[in-house]
Amino acid sequence: MLYVVMAYLWAxxxxxxxxxxxxxxxxxxxxLSTRKSKDQTRRVMYRAIGPIWxxxxxxxxxxxxxxxxxxxxxxxxxxxxxxxxxTIMLLGIVARGTAFSFRNYDAVQDKMxxxxxKTFMYSSVITPxxxxxxxxxxxxxxxxxxxxxxxxAYIFSWLAFFPxxxxxxxxxxxxxxxxxxxxxxxxxxxxxxxxxxxxxxxSLAAITAAALVLxxxxxxxxxxxxxxxxxxxxxxxxxxxxxxxIWMWVSLFRGSTRWxxxxxxxxxTLLLVAITYEHYPVLINxxxxxxxxxxxxxxxxxxxxxxxxxxxxxxxxxxxxxFYLLYSFNRQEETA
Amino acid sequence: MDDFIAARSQMALSLGFxxxxxxxxxxxxxxxxxxxxxxxxxxxxVYRNVTRAWSRGVAIFFATGAVSGTVLSFExxxxxxxxxxxxxxxxxxxxxxxxxxxxxxxIALGFYLYGWNKFNKWFHWFTGVIVGVSGLxxxxxVVAANAWMNSPAGFDYVNxxxxxIDPIAAMFNDAxxxxxxxxxxxxxxxxxxxxxxxHALMILKRxxxxxxxxxxxxxxxxxxxxxxxxxxxxxxxAKDVAKRQPVKLAAMEAHFKTxxxxxxxxxxxPDEQHDxxxxxxxxxxxxxxxxxxxxxxxxxxxxxxxKEEHPPVVITHYAFQVMVGLGMLMLLIAVFxxxxxxxxxxxxxxxxxxxxxxxxxxxxFIAVEAGxxxxxxxxxxxxxxxxxxxxxxxxxxxGIVYSFYIFTAVYVSLSIIVMLLLYRQVxxxxxxxxxx
Numbered sequence: 001m002l003y004v005v006m007a008y009l010w011a012x013x014x015x016x017x018x019x020x021x022x023x024x025x026x027x028x029x030x031x032l033s034t035r036k037s038k039d040q041t042r043r044v045m046y047r048a049i050g051p052i053w054x055x056x057x058x059x060x061x062x063x064x065x066x067x068x069x070x071x072x073x074x075x076x077x078x079x080x081x082x083x084x085x086x087t088i089m090l091l092g093i094v095a096r097g098t099a100f101s102f103r104n105y106d107a108v109q110d111k112m113x114x115x116x117x118k119t120f121m122y123s124s125v126i127t128p129x130x131x132x133x134x135x136x137x138x139x140x141x142x143x144x145x146x147x148x149x150x151x152x153a154y155i156f157s158w159l160a161f162f163p164x165x166x167x168x169x170x171x172x173x174x175x176x177x178x179x180x181x182x183x184x185x186x187x188x189x190x191x192x193x194x195x196x197x198x199x200x201x202x203s204l205a206a207i208t209a210a211a212l213v214l215x216x217x218x219x220x221x222x223x224x225x226x227x228x229x230x231x232x233x234x235x236x237x238x239x240x241x242x243x244x245x246i247w248m249w250v251s252l253f254r255g256s257t258r259w260x261x262x263x264x265x266x267x268x269t270l271l272l273v274a275i276t277y278e279h280y281p282v283l284i285n286x287x288x289x290x291x292x293x294x295x296x297x298x299x300x301x302x303x304x305x306x307x308x309x310x311x312x313x314x315x316x317x318x319x320x321x322x323f324y325l326l327y328s329f330n331r332q333e334e335t336a
Numbered sequence: 337m338d339d340f341i342a343a344r345s346q347m348a349l350s351l352g353f354x355x356x357x358x359x360x361x362x363x364x365x366x367x368x369x370x371x372x373x374x375x376x377x378x379x380x381x382v383y384r385n386v387t388r389a390w391s392r393g394v395a396i397f398f399a400t401g402a403v404s405g406t407v408l409s410f411e412x413x414x415x416x417x418x419x420x421x422x423x424x425x426x427x428x429x430x431x432x433x434x435x436x437x438x439x440x441x442x443i444a445l446g447f448y449l450y451g452w453n454k455f456n457k458w459f460h461w462f463t464g465v466i467v468g469v470s471g472l473x474x475x476x477x478v479v480a481a482n483a484w485m486n487s488p489a490g491f492d493y494v495n496x497x498x499x500x501i502d503p504i505a506a507m508f509n510d511a512x513x514x515x516x517x518x519x520x521x522x523x524x525x526x527x528x529x530x531x532x533x534x535h536a537l538m539i540l541k542r543x544x545x546x547x548x549x550x551x552x553x554x555x556x557x558x559x560x561x562x563x564x565x566x567x568x569x570x571x572x573x574a575k576d577v578a579k580r581q582p583v584k585l586a587a588m589e590a591h592f593k594t595x596x597x598x599x600x601x602x603x604x605x606p607d608e609q610h611d612x613x614x615x616x617x618x619x620x621x622x623x624x625x626x627x628x629x630x631x632x633x634x635x636x637x638x639x640x641x642x643k644e645e646h647p648p649v650v651i652t653h654y655a656f657q658v659m660v661g662l663g664m665l666m667l668l669i670a671v672f673x674x675x676x677x678x679x680x681x682x683x684x685x686x687x688x689x690x691x692x693x694x695x696x697x698x699x700x701f702i703a704v705e706a707g708x709x710x711x712x713x714x715x716x717x718x719x720x721x722x723x724x725x726x727x728x729x730x731x732x733x734x735g736i737v738y739s740f741y742i743f744t745a746v747y748v749s750l751s752i753i754v755m756l757l758l759y760r761q762v763x764x765x766x767x768x769x770x771x772x
Contacts, residue, residue: 054402054442058435064409065435068420069428069503076421079413083733090410091746094403098750101399105392106757107764154733299425300501307432307503314436321443329450 001301001308006281006294008311009066014272016059018177018265021170023049023056025178027096027124028171029198030117037194042117044195045178046104048185052329053100055322057093062311070307073297074283078134081143081157085130092127095119125171132170136163139275140222141285165216169209173268176202180264183257192257199260200252207245227278237274241267342737343415343730348712349740350408352705353747357401359523359704360530362475363558364394365468367531370554372461382770386551388452389761389769394467395449396757400750402442415736419719419729422498426491427484429503430477437477441470475523476516483511486711487580488720514569514576515711521566522707525666526700528559533697534762536690547770556693559700560670566663571626578627581721582636583645584714587652589623590616591637598623598635603657606649611639647716655709662703669696 026045033041049056068075079086096119103116137143137158147153179199186192217224228238248263282291298304337345368390375383409431413420447455447463454460484490490506492499532555535548577585585591590601592611600623604616621631628635638646669692676683683689719726 052446054399055439055446057402057406058439058442061406061409061438062435065428065431068409068413068424069432070425072421072424075413075424076417079410079420080417080731080733083414083731083739086410086414087739087742090407091742093406094746094750097399097403097406098753101395102753102757105396105761107392107760107768112756150734299428302501303425303428303503306429310429310432310436314433314439317436318439318443321440325443325446328447328455 001305002295002298004308004312005066005070005304008308009063009070009294010272010276012059012063012066014269016057016063017170017173017268017272019052019056020059021128021174021268022177022181023053024096024124024128024171025174025176025202026182027100027121028128028175029178029182029202031121031125032175032198032201038117040191040194044182044186044191048182052325055325057097060093066307066311070299070304071283071292071294071297072299074292074294077143077145077286077292078138078284081145081153082134082137084154085133085137085158089127089130089134092123092130096123096127099123128171128174129167132167133158133163135170136166138284139279140217140220141287141291143284144287145289146287160220161216162213162220162222165209165213169206169213172202172206172209176206177264177268178202180260184261193255196252196255196257203248203252228274230278233277234274237270237277241270241274244270337737337740339734339736340727340730342740344726346736346740346743347411347415349744349747350404350411351708351712353751354401354404354408355704355708356701357397357404358471358475358478359701360397360527361394361401362468362471362520363523363527364390364397364531365464365471367527367554367558368394369461369464369468371551372464376457376461382547382550385547385769386554389765390551391449391464392761393758395445396754396761398441398445400754402438404747405438415731416719416726416729417731419724422724423485423720426488426498426501426503426506427481429507430480434474434477434481437470437473441467441474444470472520475520479516479519480507480509480512482711483515484509485719486515486584486715486721487511488723493723510580511576514573518566518569518573518707521562521569522700522704525559525562525566526704528555528562529666529669529693529696529700530698531555532559533693533695534758536693537697538762538765540687540690540694544765544770547765552690552693556673559666560673563663563666563670564674567667570660570663574626575629578635581715583638583641584647584652584710585627586636586638586641587647587649587714588656588710589635590649590653591623591635592639594634594637594640596624596632596634597621598627598637600626601653606653608646608649645717647714652710652714655706655713659703659706659710662699662706666696666699666703669693 026049030038030041030045064075067078099116099119103113103120106112106116137160140160140162142160142163143157144152147157176199179195179202183192183195183199186195214224216222223230227234229235244263244267248260248267251257251260251263279285279291281293281295283294285291299307368387371383371390372387374380375387444463444466448460448467451460451463455463484506487509488506489509490502490504532552535552535555538548539545539552574585577588590604590606590613591598592613597620599618599620601613602617602619604613606613623635624633625631627633638649672692673689676689715721717725717727719729
């Protein structure tokens with residue numbers, strides 16, 4: 001049952017990156033759009049993510065609940081040492097979620113729209129940036145439970161070159177995912193071309209940011225290369241991701257977008273597999289001490305069992321409903 | 337302000353903010369579904385317009401409730417890591433189920449808000465009902481988790497160790513039912529009075545009278561039904577607290593000395609230094625009756641517990657009195673309204689009746705906040721009653737006070753914007769919804 005719980009944790013993190021990521025990315029694209037095309041971007045975006053945007057963010061809740069019920073020591077440690085980036089991320093989530101729906105549901109269209117839009121765009125950048133910083137800090141062993149000084153314990157645990165570069169990488173990936181997702185939702189050829197172009201730009205940005213992550217890892221002395229090439233599974237994932245990158249570029253330039261979503265999704269999945277495979281079963285690396293393992297820092301057996309059952313039963317309700325939601329609004333787009 | 341107080345204030349602020357949105361998010365979908373049902377049955381377009389207007393409100397409240405709830409799920413760890421380290425695996429069960437309920441609510445809301453004229457009309461209506469049902473389930477589950485902090489169960493506490501953990505037994509702790517029932521009825525009553533009051537105000541202003549009258553009638557019936565049932569649930573709660581947490585009951589009632597024929601104390605100024613209440617109205621034997629069902633049984637007072645285990649008496653006592661007082665006020669309005677419906681239907685048109693409901697707009701929510709103050713402050717100094725002290729659970733990170741200031745600023749601004757949005761929704765009814 002422990003493995004069921006861990007699989008759900010992994011899957012909900014992946015789905016949050018993919019679906020929540022595309023959602024954040026929509027805001028990033030709006031942020032990067034020229035003033036003239038902002039309105040157009042916004043319109044396509046509302047059509048594309050409107051019905052599912054609330055559901056996209058539930059994956060984070062599922063992940064966090066699994067963590068605090070099943071692996072409380074890990075949750076508590078992260079909460080203490082990454083208090084500041086977590087708080088900033090939360091403020092971003094609050095600002096973004098409210099601004100998005102207020103903008104949609106304000107009965108009067110006036111200057112408040114500008115406030116909502118600005119809030120939405122900035123928080124769409126800040127939130128994934130800090131999500132990435134948190135993830136980068138967790139894997140890179142910046143957290144130091146022995147630290148006595150405030151700065152060492154609560155600031156340098158996340159404010160370092162490597163976590164920040166992971167944050168930037170995460171934000172660019174979100175933008176890329178959003179562009180790829182929205183291409184499939186566009187209605188006219190000009191809209192489609194515009195988002196294909198955005199996808200090209202964002203993929204270039206993501207590759208640049210990935211290079212930045214490598215440099216940061218080298219400078220911060222983080223064995224990233226070892227994580228990616230230290231075992232056959234990770235190597236296979238990295239190689240597959242690289243090959244699919246070529247495939248993706250060819251299709252982007254040819255303008256054939258049929259497989260694009262699947263390629264993009266697969267790339268992110270492969271990347272997550274590569275990193276987590278090498279780290280397993282450790283979820284959080286710590287400075288100078290053994291990392292926090294999912295196998296040893298788990299809740300009681302009865303808890304894990306009940307949690308697994310709850311997750312399995314929950315999926316029976318959630319997944320069909322979610323698929324039906326995606327399916328029916330897609331179908332209606334087509335018939336409309 | 338020291339960090340411990342700052343952490344408690346931030347938690348109180350976050351809960352106090354979230355509770356309003358979750359109450360409305362939990363109850364409004366039912367109002368919406370009733371109005372929607374009437375539209376589908378009668379074909380009266382006003383009901384459709386009311387439904388659409390309310391669904392906008394639900395969307396605004398749901399979005400705000402969802403993000404403030406996300407904040408809380410992190411704040412449990414950010415502010416109380418020691419608590420979560422031990423309590424997470426014990427009382428986490430309802431949270432993992434609530435994740436499912438919340439997820440379904442979000443999916444159903446997607447169907448409902450974007451599904452007008454796109455689906456079979458009864459399927460569409462049904463997704464609205466699902467929003468309400470899953471919201472209600474979320475509410476019950478979260479309250480069950482809170483109940484565990486008042487009535488710890490599902491583990492053995494041996495030498496500082498939490499052994500033999502049983503998350504199912506923890507979820508069905510002794511307090512879950514009485515607390516959940518009280519909260520659901522409170523949400524129903526508070527939301528009902530707030531909604532009915534707003535529509536009453538618009539009728540008084542003679543704006544879209546037919547539209548607002550239909551809306552008022554639906555909300556008012558729910559509000560009044562809740563207000564009449566709530567004292568019964570309050571009685572169950574009081575007797576339960578008397579049994580499980582006598583020190584909390586003593587603080588609620590400012591009952592300092594254990595005695596037979598204990599008096600019910602109304603108002604007054606509790607003096608914790610001299611263990612007495614000045615200038616209060618005392619009804620002999622009434623407290624014994626309310627707590628134990630007869631006028632003689634002794635009621636345990638604060639003197640039965642060491643001073644360091646007393647909750648802050650003044651806050652708990654006043655909050656309790658405010659809650660009960662406002663509850664009684666709503667009960668009177670409710671009885672009067674039902675009498676009007678039954679015997680004096682011509683009074684329904686009277687302005688003073690509408691004014692009465694207008695005055696009652698905030699009353700339910702003030703009572704809800706006061707009630708949560710009783711539950712939470714009345715449990716102090718414990719975070720897990722009798723097991724772990726709140727002070728021992730707080731994060732070691734210094735500077736929480738700045739975090740508290742930031743969250744205060746954010747929540748205050750959000751409250752202002754939500755009020756503005758609602759004001760605009762109501763103002764624009766004539767243009768957007770009531771077009772017939």
